[in-house]
Amino acid sequence: MEQTGNVLFGSNALKYLEAAILSCNEKDRKVFFLVDSNTAEFCLPLFYKSIKASSINIHVIAIPAGEEFKNLDTLSQIWQELTEKGAGRDALLINLGGGMVTDIGGFAASCFKRGIETIHIPTTLLGMVDAAIGGKTGIDFDYFKNHIGTFYQASKVLVMTDFLSTLPARQLMSGFGELLKYGYISYPRLLKADPFSFDSHYDWLELIKICAATKIEITMKDPTEKGLRKLLNFGHTIGHAFESWSLENGGDLLHGEAIAAGMLCELWISHKVFGFPMEEVNIYNQMFQKYFDPFRFSISLTDNLLDRMQHDKKNTGQSLRFVLVKSIGEVIYDVEVNPETVRESLEFYLQTLKKKV
Numbered sequence: 001m002e003q004t005g006n007v008l009f010g011s012n013a014l015k016y017l018e019a020a021i022l023s024c025n026e027k028d029r030k031v032f033f034l035v036d037s038n039t040a041e042f043c044l045p046l047f048y049k050s051i052k053a054s055s056i057n058i059h060v061i062a063i064p065a066g067e068e069f070k071n072l073d074t075l076s077q078i079w080q081e082l083t084e085k086g087a088g089r090d091a092l093l094i095n096l097g098g099g100m101v102t103d104i105g106g107f108a109a110s111c112f113k114r115g116i117e118t119i120h121i122p123t124t125l126l127g128m129v130d131a132a133i134g135g136k137t138g139i140d141f142d143y144f145k146n147h148i149g150t151f152y153q154a155s156k157v158l159v160m161t162d163f164l165s166t167l168p169a170r171q172l173m174s175g176f177g178e179l180l181k182y183g184y185i186s187y188p189r190l191l192k193a194d195p196f197s198f199d200s201h202y203d204w205l206e207l208i209k210i211c212a213a214t215k216i217e218i219t220m221k222d223p224t225e226k227g228l229r230k231l232l233n234f235g236h237t238i239g240h241a242f243e244s245w246s247l248e249n250g251g252d253l254l255h256g257e258a259i260a261a262g263m264l265c266e267l268w269i270s271h272k273v274f275g276f277p278m279e280e281v282n283i284y285n286q287m288f289q290k291y292f293d294p295f296r297f298s299i300s301l302t303d304n305l306l307d308r309m310q311h312d313k314k315n316t317g318q319s320l321r322f323v324l325v326k327s328i329g330e331v332i333y334d335v336e337v338n339p340e341t342v343r344e345s346l347e348f349y350l351q352t353l354k355k356k357v
């Protein structure tokens, strides 16, 4: 399988990219590459090496790396450079980076001159399994995650696992956190994967294809998250609250790590609300503690975290709505949960960290 929906893999992806850029050059369409400081260093040279760079004409826009720069200032920098370099409505913006770059680049493209073509080339595992697919774009605002954004599909998403060879191990595991989500939603086999046994970036490809296919199937049925797509937010109500708090307080919690922690709490809530087996919660807890350095916080932070959850886009009015797991592969969205139960799930989480598993 070298193509699923608008996602191309491996050599097919590279061929498509080369042809797309050459075609733009022939038609006098300007081509822009958006990179962050790391993908400029590690990924752009790989791209130049792989395609016949001498024959092409591209402009590079470089932004700082890190979630703290997924904001209005950086967005403004991108629009400024597109304007100064004469991007027309027919310009092509290629976002080469992790979820931060594809989210902000996709958003920039969706509004610039009312929308220009954009291609995503994810360079992190998290981007390949999730962020680059499905057309959600956005920036953080006032420390709330993805508070401002659009739904805007990239014309293509080009997945090349070669980029994973320079990705730091912690970033790779952050992507694994998001990958595990698909195990609960629809593909239990993913929960048996042991990334510590993987030798090279090639070992990830099959898992990436499973996640990509799942995300495409769900987002094609519900592109603007009216219903089914909400399933993909499993772990995110509590995970985003952790991430938002960390962002505001100068922490370095990664997105996938926050979601992995959020999933532990939300599996426990699933146990309380739907009787999801406690044995399965414990199995996940073992995985969680094996693969991640768990996010730690003081119990006195609970009200602050609950307040952040109220701002979650999934919530309406004062109610807290969750995506919960009835059984592995059977996930329900829009489940209203009492704040007291959420509070208890945070206590459970902190207790489990005290116990050695």
Ligand SMILES: NC(=O)c1ccc[n+]([C@@H]2O[C@H](COP(=O)([O-])OP(=O)(O)OC[C@H]3O[C@@H](n4cnc5c(N)ncnc54)[C@H](O)[C@@H]3O)[C@@H](O)[C@H]2O)c1
Residues within 6 Å of the ligand: 036, 037, 038, 039, 042, 043, 065, 066, 067, 070, 097, 098, 099, 100, 101, 103, 123, 124, 125, 126, 127, 130, 131, 132, 133, 134, 135, 136, 137, 145, 146, 163, 164, 165, 166, 167, 168, 171, 174, 175, 255, 256
């Ligand atoms: N739009 C969506 O549907 C969606 C889904 C999930 C997550 N997200 C968003 O994605 C973001 C997280 O994505 P991420 O984890 O990819 O973070 P990221 O883009 O910040 O990348 C993580 C780090 O790895 C570096 N990096 C990227 N590729 C590299 C490579 N090949 N070699 C070396 N370093 C490299 C980056 O510069 C950065 O420092 C969050 O903002 C999250 O909200 C969006």
